[in-house]
Amino acid sequence: MSPRLKKLIALLVLLPGLTVYFFAAAALGERVPDIQILKIFYYIAAGLAWAYPVRFLIMWANKD
DSSP states (O other): OOHHHHHHHHHHHHHHHHHHHHHHHHHHHTTSOSOHHHHHHHHHHHHHHTHHHHHHHHHHHHOO
């Protein structure tokens, strides 16, 4: 598979995937108890959690 096609596939998976993830994280964030410190930790964790799976997608797209 050509590198150009792999990057296109990664983009087509990444954009809708991140959109769904962000809406799901926001919806779940509303269910966190109304204690500021809990909300802070939740949104920090949710804000960083997407990067781990995306790392593998980017590595796959850039592999020769």
